[in-house]
Amino acid sequence: MRHEHGGNIYAKKCDIDFSSNINPLGMSENIKKAFINSFDMSVFYPDPECTELRKKLSLKEKVDFDNIICSNGAAELIFAICFALKPKKALLASPCFAEYEQALNACGCNIERYVLKEENNFSFDDGFLNKITNDIDIVFFTNPNNPTGVLANAEFVEKLANRCLKTNTIIVFDECFLDFVLNGENCSAKRFLSNKNIIILKAFTKFYAMPGIRLGYGLFADYNTALKVRSAMQTWSVSTPAQMAGIAALDDEKEYERTVEYIENEKKYIISHISNLAYKVFGHSANFIFFKEIKDFDKKMLEKGILIRSCKNYYSLDGSFYRIAVKSRDCNEKLIQAWTEVKRG
Numbered sequence: 145m146r147h148e149h150g151g152n153i154y155a156k157k158c159d160i161d162f163s164s165n166i167n168p169l170g171m172s173e174n175i176k177k178a179f180i181n182s183f184d185m186s187v188f189y190p191d192p193e194c195t196e197l198r199k200k201l202s203l204k205e206k207v208d209f210d211n212i213i214c215s216n217g218a219a220e221l222i223f224a225i226c227f228a229l230k231p232k233k234a235l236l237a238s239p240c241f242a243e244y245e246q247a248l249n250a251c252g253c254n255i256e257r258y259v260l261k262e263e264n265n266f267s268f269d270d271g272f273l274n275k276i277t278n279d280i281d282i283v284f285f286t287n288p289n290n291p292t293g294v295l296a297n298a299e300f301v302e303k304l305a306n307r308c309l310k311t312n313t314i315i316v317f318d319e320c321f322l323d324f325v326l327n328g329e330n331c332s333a334k335r336f337l338s339n340k341n342i343i344i345l346k347a348f349t350k351f352y353a354m355p356g357i358r359l360g361y362g363l364f365a366d367y368n369t370a371l372k373v374r375s376a377m378q379t380w381s382v383s384t385p386a387q388m389a390g391i392a393a394l395d396d397e398k399e400y401e402r403t404v405e406y407i408e409n410e411k412k413y414i415i416s417h418i419s420n421l422a423y424k425v426f427g428h429s430a431n432f433i434f435f436k437e438i439k440d441f442d443k444k445m446l447e448k449g450i451l452i453r454s455c456k457n458y459y460s461l462d463g464s465f466y467r468i469a470v471k472s473r474d475c476n477e478k479l480i481q482a483w484t485e486v487k488r489g
């Protein structure tokens with residue numbers, strides 16, 4: 145596989161996986177039950193319209209039922225958007241989530257990059273906006289960004305939405321990690337959904353801890369764009385177990401209410417211990433931490449059973465950047481223990 149991601153516990157055996165950023169509260173009992181109960185219904189084809197799930201999402205997100213598309217993980221939508229809209233030129237910030245590049249390459253789109261600078265702590269600036277010109281057909285923008293953990297504030301999101309409106313550029317706001325951010329809703333692009341060129345991507349994957357089930361969705365400002373994208377997807381891409389697990393997740397929001405507070409506490413705990421160990425800690429606005437460490441730090445941690453994400457295969461990053469998830473206290477203690485041992489040598 146050309147694009148290596150975190151979470152590949154099949155290729156890299158470990159005791160604890162810190163390389164994928166999944167809610168440490170785990171999958172709720174009701175989601176598990178719904179998944180198991182869905183087996184009886186699985187002798188039938190899934191509902192191709194994901195009717196019940198989209199009705200619930202429409203209430204939660206306050207977006208029209210017809211403007212929501214459910215998908216086999218958010219990743220499927222990234223590909224469907226590219227294949228349906230056939231952009232000729234795209235703009236990506238670097239580093240960013242690798243599937244954008246993969247999908248854009250697969251549909252023959254040229255990619256312009258705006259390299260985020262280490263000396264600016266990988267923050268977004270007006271230079272990115274200036275790169276959005278009339279010939280840019282699509283921008284993928286992750287907020288907060290992965291792997292850097294940097295959050296673009298409400299003001300920047302507004303500038304970005306306005307700029308793309310002016311240049312008639314499709315802007316995909318990938319908000320798959322925004323639910324983990326304290327007061328993150330203030331930075332959502334949802335308030336600009338009256339701009340026809342906006343698509344917002346979201347996933348059940350991380351927040352409801354169900355990456356193996358595969359469920360994501362898109363909020364489309366424009367109904368015709370939604371139709372086009374849907375027609376580039378196979379009819380039954382969201383399985384019955386995924387639809388039923390998703391419905392249960394939305395019924396179970398209370399179980400997840402303490403997520404942000406939990407993550408904030410654990411993040412503080414980890415950072416207070418690693419700030420003396422790591423070369424530098426960068427962004428951590430979501431449920432993961434981006435940092436700089438010694439060469440082969442990932443290999444040394446894996447020898448101790450801890451799988452972390454080396455970021456060396458991201459465009460514009462070298463082998464000194466890494467990312468870890470924020471997990472439960474007992475896992476985080478083991479992380480710090482292993483880290484301390486590695487640095488002691």
Ligand SMILES: Cc1ncc(COP(=O)(O)O)c(C=O)c1O
Nearest residue numbers: 217218219241290320347349360
């Ligand atoms: C920013 C971002 N968007 C989308 C995805 C894909 O999510 P899913 O697993 O729901 O396909 C990921 C997965 O890591 C991601 O990091």
